[in-house]
Amino acid sequence: MKELICIACPNGCRLTVDEKTNAVSGNKCLRGEKFALKEITCPTRSLTSTIATVFDDCPVISVKTDGEIPKDKIFSVMKELKKIKVEKRLKIGDIVIANVADANVNIVATKNM
Amino acid sequence: MRREHFDIAVIGGGPAGLAAATVASEKGAKVALIEREPSLGGILKQCVHDGFGVIRYDQKLTGPEYAQKEIDKLNKNETTKFLLTFVTKITKRSSDFVIQFVNRSGADEIEAKKIILATGCRERTSKQIGVHGTNPAGVLTAGTAQNYVNLQGLMPTRKCVILGSGDIGLIMARRLTLEGAQVVGVYEAKSAPGGLTRNVVQCLKDFNIPLYLSHTVTKVFGVDRLNAVEISKVDDKMNPIAGSEQIVECDSLILSVGLIPENEIAKQLCVPLCPYTKGAVVDQTLMTLTDNVFSCGNALHVSDLADYVSESGEIAGAMACAKIKNRNLVNVTKNKNLLYVVPQKINLDAPLDETVFYFRVAEEYENAKLTIYADEKVVFSKKYVHLRPPEMERLKLNLEAYSDCHGFSFVLEVGV
Numbered sequence: 001m002k003e004l005i006c007i008a009c010p011n012g013c014r015l016t017v018d019e020k021t022n023a024v025s026g027n028k029c030l031r032g033e034k035f036a037l038k039e040i041t042c043p044t045r046s047l048t049s050t051i052a053t054v055f056d057d058c059p060v061i062s063v064k065t066d067g068e069i070p071k072d073k074i075f076s077v078m079k080e081l082k083k084i085k086v087e088k089r090l091k092i093g094d095i096v097i098a099n100v101a102d103a104n105v106n107i108v109a110t111k112n113m
Numbered sequence: 114m115r116r117e118h119f120d121i122a123v124i125g126g127g128p129a130g131l132a133a134a135t136v137a138s139e140k141g142a143k144v145a146l147i148e149r150e151p152s153l154g155g156i157l158k159q160c161v162h163d164g165f166g167v168i169r170y171d172q173k174l175t176g177p178e179y180a181q182k183e184i185d186k187l188n189k190n191e192t193t194k195f196l197l198t199f200v201t202k203i204t205k206r207s208s209d210f211v212i213q214f215v216n217r218s219g220a221d222e223i224e225a226k227k228i229i230l231a232t233g234c235r236e237r238t239s240k241q242i243g244v245h246g247t248n249p250a251g252v253l254t255a256g257t258a259q260n261y262v263n264l265q266g267l268m269p270t271r272k273c274v275i276l277g278s279g280d281i282g283l284i285m286a287r288r289l290t291l292e293g294a295q296v297v298g299v300y301e302a303k304s305a306p307g308g309l310t311r312n313v314v315q316c317l318k319d320f321n322i323p324l325y326l327s328h329t330v331t332k333v334f335g336v337d338r339l340n341a342v343e344i345s346k347v348d349d350k351m352n353p354i355a356g357s358e359q360i361v362e363c364d365s366l367i368l369s370v371g372l373i374p375e376n377e378i379a380k381q382l383c384v385p386l387c388p389y390t391k392g393a394v395v396d397q398t399l400m401t402l403t404d405n406v407f408s409c410g411n412a413l414h415v416s417d418l419a420d421y422v423s424e425s426g427e428i429a430g431a432m433a434c435a436k437i438k439n440r441n442l443v444n445v446t447k448n449k450n451l452l453y454v455v456p457q458k459i460n461l462d463a464p465l466d467e468t469v470f471y472f473r474v475a476e477e478y479e480n481a482k483l484t485i486y487a488d489e490k491v492v493f494s495k496k497y498v499h500l501r502p503p504e505m506e507r508l509k510l511n512l513e514a515y516s517d518c519h520g521f522s523f524v525l526e527v528g529v
């Protein structure tokens with residue numbers, strides 16, 4: 001038995017997972033079950049951050065991964081973000097880095113510059 | 114002097130003001146939206162993390178994405194926007210208001226029949242919590258740190274201590290760690306975390322940042338720049354325990370010790386404030402006790418979800434357009450297990466079909482039962498397995514059947 005807190009929404013349900021039978025309880029919705037099963041096998045997170053730009057009126061642009069990445073890849077993705085400087089005015093959803101750190105997700109802008 | 118006249122003036126262009134202005138414009142009102150910053154979106158502009166919009170859009174959005182959706186909605190209608198414009202004073206006249214403001218072209222005024230205050234909240238600072246010692250640089254609020262990192266691209270610290278476990282502090286603990294700073298620990302004077310449980314998990318546990326409950330900062334050291342803080346354990350009355358002091362080296366002390374509704378303008382207008390929320394006392398239309406002045410969003414009470422902030426903006430926007438002829442106000446009271454209930458009044462002559470209540474508990478409770486009475490009649494009751502002060506609860510009730518009652522009361526029984 002493993003106790004977890006579901007982080008899929010602000011409710012933060014307290015979950016219990018039986019690692020043998022994969023039975024999940026305590027979840028108010030199905031997303032909780034999905035979260036628990038992933039958390040005990042391969043925990044993933046979405047990452048949000050900022051990337052430096054060349055523009056004075058907007059020195060950084062906010063970005064996110066367009067999907068979840070394995071938890072242990074977070075810092076290698078952060079390293080990639082530090083390497084670049086945005087030189088083009090971007091809009092929400094524009095890809096800044098494709099397939100970042102081979103994590104099978106893209107880094108996309110979350111702000112209209 | 115000829116002033117431009119509006120039906121409604123919305124003060125503040127965060128999610129509350131955006132929603133209020135959008136709904137009022139959709140209903141055909143002539144709306145002025147006044148914001149002191151160069152762009153709309155309010156505090157969401159610096160909240161680059163995700164988790165916004167789960168209720169409103171069924172999506173996990175970042176703050177700037179959520180703000181953009183709200184701005185796009187606003188732009189579908191005609192609204193007069195005043196940016197880089199700071200409202201300095203509002204004066205009530207017999208049938209309308211004069212709004213004074215300053216912007217780049219100097220001081221100016223407009224008139225409006227109704228006012229919606231959506232000025233958000235501000236953070237408590239070290240002056241308000243009583244930390245002793247020198248007054249060095251390096252003591253800053255979590256929101257200020259968030260502004261540095263997320264909007265200006267500047268790192269305010271290499272090694273810091275975070276005092277208080279409010280959500281912004283937890284989120285900044287993660288953010289600063291991602292950017293390469295060392296967060297020595299998050300210290301919380303209360304015996305339970307101040308922020309959402311999910312933030313304790315995904316911001317602290319995920320990054321092995323220690324959380325020390327029942328601890329506080331008692332002294333700061335450093336002449337020009339902070340170089341260390343003194344941490345003490347506290348007893349259950351939150352008084353420091355002598356002999357428990359320890360010195361922690363750091364270059365910054367980041368405070369996340371609570372948010373207070375921003376109500377400078379409300380105070381000028383003599384709008385009565387509620388001692389529990391520190392925001393205005395309102396009825397279910399979100400009209401304050403000063404007729405035709407409405408309050409919504411974090412200026413009304415601090416919400417933990419932007420989604421609810423937008424909802425309250427929509428209520429205020431719609432009700433500012435509605436014809437409410439009379440105010441027949443009765444009280445909404447609460448027992449001591451509840452920290453607050455909003456609205457604090459019900460106008461029995463205003464629409465009662467969709468009355469939205471927000472409440473917070475005073476302490477963490479397991480197995481509690483909420484009963485809402487209209488006089489002695491039970492209007493609603495619900496059992497809760499788990500209630501925590503950081504997590505605001507919301508209820509939507511139809512009160513039409515009680516339009517002749519003398520008052521409503523919220524009673525939370527614990528351990529049932």
Ligand SMILES: Cc1cc2nc3c(=O)[nH]c(=O)nc-3n(C[C@H](O)[C@H](O)[C@H](O)COP(=O)(O)OP(=O)(O)OC[C@H]3O[C@@H](n4cnc5c(N)ncnc54)[C@H](O)[C@@H]3O)c2cc1C
Pocket residue numbers: 124125126127128129130147148149150154155156157160198199200201231232233234235236255256257259280281284372375378409410411412416417418419422
């Ligand atoms: C530092 C900080 C971080 C936060 N982080 C989160 C978070 O991560 N997640 C979350 O859900 N909530 C967060 N909150 C709570 C957040 O405030 C709400 O979610 C939401 O943004 C509140 O919306 P609002 O419209 O009520 O206020 P705000 O977004 O604060 O907007 C108020 C606006 O009013 C303007 N204003 C104020 N006074 C005047 C004046 N006199 N004249 C002209 N304009 C004026 C301000 O410039 C501001 O743009 C945070 C709050 C703060 C203070």
Ligand code: SF4
Pocket residue numbers: 006007008009010011012013026027028029030031032033
């Ligand atoms: S189980 Fe569902 S309701 Fe509960 S926290 Fe997870 S996503 Fe939210």
